[in-house]
Amino acid sequence: MDIKLAVIHGDGIGVEIVDAALKVLDKVAKKYKHSFRYEYVTAGGRAIDQFGIPLPDEELKKCLDSDSVLLGAVGGEKWDTLPGHLRPERALLGIRKELGLFANIRPAKLLPILKDACPLKREIAEKGFDMVILRELTGGIYYGERGRKNGPYGQIAYDTMEYSEKEIERIVRMAYQIAMTRKKQIISIDKANVLESSRLWREVTHRLNKEYPEVKVRDMLVDNAAMQLIRCPAQFDVVVTSNMFGDILSDEASQITGSIGLLPSASLGESGRGMYEPIHGSAPDIAGKGIANPIATILSLEMMFRYSFKLENEADEIENAVYRTLEEGHRTVDILDNGTRPLGTQEMTQKILEKIR
Numbered sequence: 001m002d003i004k005l006a007v008i009h010g011d012g013i014g015v016e017i018v019d020a021a022l023k024v025l026d027k028v029a030k031k032y033k034h035s036f037r038y039e040y041v042t043a044g045g046r047a048i049d050q051f052g053i054p055l056p057d058e059e060l061k062k063c064l065d066s067d068s069v070l071l072g073a074v075g076g077e078k079w080d081t082l083p084g085h086l087r088p089e090r091a092l093l094g095i096r097k098e099l100g101l102f103a104n105i106r107p108a109k110l111l112p113i114l115k116d117a118c119p120l121k122r123e124i125a126e127k128g129f130d131m132v133i134l135r136e137l138t139g140g141i142y143y144g145e146r147g148r149k150n151g152p153y154g155q156i157a158y159d160t161m162e163y164s165e166k167e168i169e170r171i172v173r174m175a176y177q178i179a180m181t182r183k184k185q186i187i188s189i190d191k192a193n194v195l196e197s198s199r200l201w202r203e204v205t206h207r208l209n210k211e212y213p214e215v216k217v218r219d220m221l222v223d224n225a226a227m228q229l230i231r232c233p234a235q236f237d238v239v240v241t242s243n244m245f246g247d248i249l250s251d252e253a254s255q256i257t258g259s260i261g262l263l264p265s266a267s268l269g270e271s272g273r274g275m276y277e278p279i280h281g282s283a284p285d286i287a288g289k290g291i292a293n294p295i296a297t298i299l300s301l302e303m304m305f306r307y308s309f310k311l312e313n314e315a316d317e318i319e320n321a322v323y324r325t326l327e328e329g330h331r332t333v334d335i336l337d338n339g340t341r342p343l344g345t346q347e348m349t350q351k352i353l354e355k356i357r
């Protein structure tokens with residue numbers, strides 16, 4: 001395949017981890033005879049310094065003209081006091097919006113070898129878990145009508161949660177499609193005992209079940225889901241939910257895997273084009289020290305091969321290389337076992353590269 005990839009290093013450790021991931025991508029591309037052309041995009045804090053805004057049109061255009069986007073992370077203290085529309089994170093919102101990325105996909109997997117990093121009880125961690133959370137990304141309460149008005153007891157503030165059938169259908173359909181490639185099970189999370197938008201969510205989810213009769217769907221209320229994630233995470237496989245519930249639950253799920261430095265994510269649109277990034281931020285506290293864990297970004301490439309390019313062998317190759325490296329006992333500082341010598345970003349990347357032959 002001939003692929004054009006927009007690459008955003010971003011700020012802080014973004015630079016180090018994206019460079020590491022590109023080495024892995026080069027090696028996989030060579031092995032499987034793909035040609036990747038990188039289009040470097042300046043966005044986030046770096047773009048604010050250079051152009052005065054987080055996402056200049058020219059830079060956005062590079063993303064729009066590419067087959068997918070790889071992002072390190074943006075942000076840092078230096079830009080924290082800027083007004084909202086000038087903050088580095090605005091760049092991400094701009095890209096998501098312009099690329100029509102309506103689904104955020106986050107796997108949360110606890111490898112048996114890393115069970116000691118899991119903060120849950122030992123007997124729960126021993127069982128392990130492997131789930132994929134799909135969060136609706138461009139609708140719901142974060143985008144509904146909001147405002148303030150005067151009331152008899154002072155100001156009243158309001159935010160509204162709205163979902164159209166189309167918005168629900170496209171994210172739930174994606175969940176069914178992913179479920180068909182896994183255990184054919186979905187847990188759909190809502191608050192249908194209270195919210196009308198959740199009742200529509202349920203209706204649409206079950207209506208679509210007729211198109212995917214092999215998939216078993218279970219509804220779960222969001223408050224129960226928050227509890228079940230720590231009580232019995234092994235019961236979850238594919239999870240689909242709305243924007244706000246997904247925002248909260250996907251952070252909870254990532255926390256119980258034990259390390260933020262291991263988890264990738266994808267934001268996908270209807271065309272299959274996506275933005276791939278680690279779930280962590282720019283980690284200013286360790287930036288430039290060469291100790292950041294590159295695995296979350298490397299696994300973001302694995303997701304890119306799987307979800308945007310439908311190249312399963314290449315995706316498996318990356319995933320296996322990472323897992324074998326961890327199985328050999330190599331660790332970066334964020335997932336360190338007692339008595340292990342921590343590897344730096346480059347050393348860890350080298351260990352992963354050695355597994356791709």
Ligand code: NAD
Nearest residue numbers: 073074075076260261280281282283284285286292293334
């Ligand atoms: P963070 O994820 O950057 O860091 C949290 C902690 O985890 C830090 O102690 C950090 O050192 C550690 N950590 C994160 N990634 C790591 C890695 N790969 N290897 C080893 N350790 C790692 O979150 P934060 O400190 O709350 O935010 C820092 C900046 O990142 C802020 O400006 C925030 O706005 C931004 N941010 C950006 C994104 C994004 O670009 N998508 C996401 C979250 C936060």
